Amino acid sequence: MKQSIWVRLWRWTIISFVAAYLLVPLYAMFDFSTKSFGLGDKGRNFRAWKMITEQTDLWPAITRSVITAAIVMALIIFLIVPTAIWVHLKLPALRRPFELLCLLPLAIPAIVIVVGIAPLYRWISINISESPITLAGVYSMLILPYTYRSLSAALDAVDIHTLSEAATTLGASISRVIFGIIMPTIKTGIINGSFIAIALVLGEYTISNILNFKTFQVVIAQIGRNSGTVAVAVSLASLLFVILLLLIIPTKKRQGTVLDVDIA
């Protein structure tokens, strides 16, 4: 479908406005982080940025947080998405309660969630492990509102009842239906939901700070504690790092696994 000039104009106006809204403040941060704070030398310098590479506790923290993100991803793909599909497919009466449950983690501010979850993590630290990776449990609940909303949008679109009926009459098992047939069709929903989840795991600060786990963001905050320019530089660096991480994740699907059922 060829786009008319008006559509193209409208499209680029929106893109420019939103891009400016989002990118200009980030540029202001970058601008400050490269300012020389007096010291006689003029012009830009990357001293603050260079300091980041000299931090030794950064890499273990990154590794830990990335592993936590991977565990949360696994929980999404093997627990949350199948459950969401199951509810949409088989238990329509449970849909609204399930949606409410998924919205609950967002209703309570993080500082209060910590109060509620502290006894559990105390037990986990003493009896299972003191590693920050145990945070994957509570994080997978924190991402529910975002991930579920993303999934829900995709699930509403596709007629999964017909798909599953067709598949089961052709002899597919229930797990094949969920993993092999329905999940590929709601791919965008799953990917977007996963991206927010990864960004959340790598960006979460409040809970890990109060429970004194050295996650990525906690270490970032500590790096910046002595100098304003370094704090800003390291914050921008963490944004860039997560963006790069997300860009590396392959989102191209394998050919030939999508069933596109049209009922129009």
Add this chain to the structure above:
Amino acid sequence: MKFSKLTSGSVAAALVVALAIPVISASTASATSKTNYSKVTTASQGGGMSALAAACQKEGQLNVIALPHYWANYGDMITGFAKQYGVKIDEADPEGSSQQEIDAAVTNKGTNRSPDVFDIGLAVAVKYLGTGTFAPYKVKSWSYLQGAAAVSSTGEVTPNYTGTMTIGYSGALGTITKLNDLLDPKFKGKIALNGDPLGSSAAMNGIFMINKALGGTFDDVTKGVAFFKKLKDAGNFILVNPTQSTIESGQTPVVIDNGYLQANVVKQFAAAGQVWKLFTPASVGSTYNMAISAWAPHPACARLWMEYTLGETGANVFASGGATPTLWVHLVKTGRASADGIASIGKSKVVAEAATAAQTAAARVYLKTAWPEAVGTN
């Protein structure tokens, strides 16, 4: 089958006991390695300073919380302690409040991440006295610390350092000589207070300071609040919470905060070739106290830290950071005050007036309605 399992089990058990006996008797030989440091109340009880240091090195780590590096020179304190005793220091939540320190200890009780020592304001310290949160410990210099006996006779909580509130501002804005200078239009959108008086004691003390400069008392803060209202109406006062970044970038060029924080900014700015000046309209102070957590995962290191910070080394570190340690009067008298410290805070014996917990509580009740009225936004 079962019989042989039983036999092998008992043989194994016997072996373990047999091997353990020499180990156990070896440890009873020297009192120090059997000492339960969480019960020790003075250094001599634990076998003296060297035994304490050895036990700490065995523990290998100290958990501290809410100690920003720029606060009263804690940066040097932490690195100094780590270097001297070769232990790792785990720092949690640098921006936490005193209440959050205690909460963190309760939240993480029983784990290895729980804080070992606290650095808390008087209100929070008094609140938890006698509740089993703190482990009493009297440092060697205890009898020389100003006000130590008054706060807690058993050493549950020990006053550590005091500071006065001050107004710090960028030298680019000229020089402030009197309070009303702040109403000048050149300060538009530039004056910030560290936090909100309903939550932050620094903000509360800032209001007390301005109040006192205008003739008010700790029991009546109306004059102080009225002045802030004037500042807000002129557009000079902003509700932004100042941070290192906002000060460096010039977003909050005038900050009302503790003197020992400002001292660090002065140094930073000087190193960058700029000037940060201080103006103290009236002398209002607050004392920070040190305490050991009753369930500290590293009790020996916690006690060693107390000895370090409340002793001579620590006192001089605090002094060069702009905070007045409670040991200062004694150090000046015995001529052991460092030159750096004297240059920073002088030889003053006068500790700034501070509000009592009751006065703070009463002021808070008043401020709960008066403060948003004065400086609130739409």
Add this chain to the structure above:
Amino acid sequence: MTQLQYKGTGSANGGTGSRYWKDKTGYLGVLPFLLFSGVFLLYPTWNVVSGAFKDNYGKFSTATLSEVFNSSIARHAFANSLEISVKTAIFGAILGSLFAWAMSMGKPGGVFYKISVALSSVLAQFGGVMLTFAFLATFGFNGFVSTLAVKYLPNSFLAESAWLYGKTGLTVLYTFFQIPLMVLVFLPTLENLKPQWREASDALGGKAYEYWLRIGIPVLTPSFVGGALLLFVNSFSAYATAATLISLSDFLTPLEIATALTSETGGSNPAEAKVLSLFMVIVVVIAMALYALMRKRVSKWEQER
């Protein structure tokens, strides 16, 4: 377009066993999730909600509950929170959905698309001290846009920075992370709009606005409202950004909660924090109920057509 009515809850491939149990085995499917969320979500929520009915010593008491309920200060904070949440939800939803549309019109899987998705994921979580700093650095009294505006557009609102330091500024700051969030949750919906529908509409002589009015908007509305609901709840419980920009304890409900938990000047009252959280949860439940009601009526309306 026909609506496939889904009858009953039985499995599609038939089988033996009484119908009663067949209906109930479906519930087993949610058991793993229920167990997991029971531990990591329901248990902490229960701690908080039950704590709202206790005083600070653990004994049952509704004193804090009635105290907060009757407090005009708490109500004012609540009103502020609601106002900002509704505004940012609407602005964020509109701008976000428009941007998502703009993205969907381009090459799917192309460079612009991928970078936008990655950037949105990250910026949706960006907030707190750094976000405030970024906006102060841009629009504050010393900000680089402000200084440019003072030079070139001295009469515009950009030159006069006072707006940033109040409610308006907070709304602008919150919208910053609402837009990417909406983009992410709305993008999957846009795939519903099959190009064949647009072609069919054009072929039948319909104009662009007619397509949107009769086909596009009705299809997208449920997801749009669902996204707006998410944005509303997201903004409602956001805390760190407001704490840095407007450090007034009783300005917003999350700020009140934080003060109740961390105050050094005598305001520490964990029971109050739990009561306020309970009220926040109730608001979310009400919003959710309204949304469910709206969905029901919309689907009824769709069927009637």
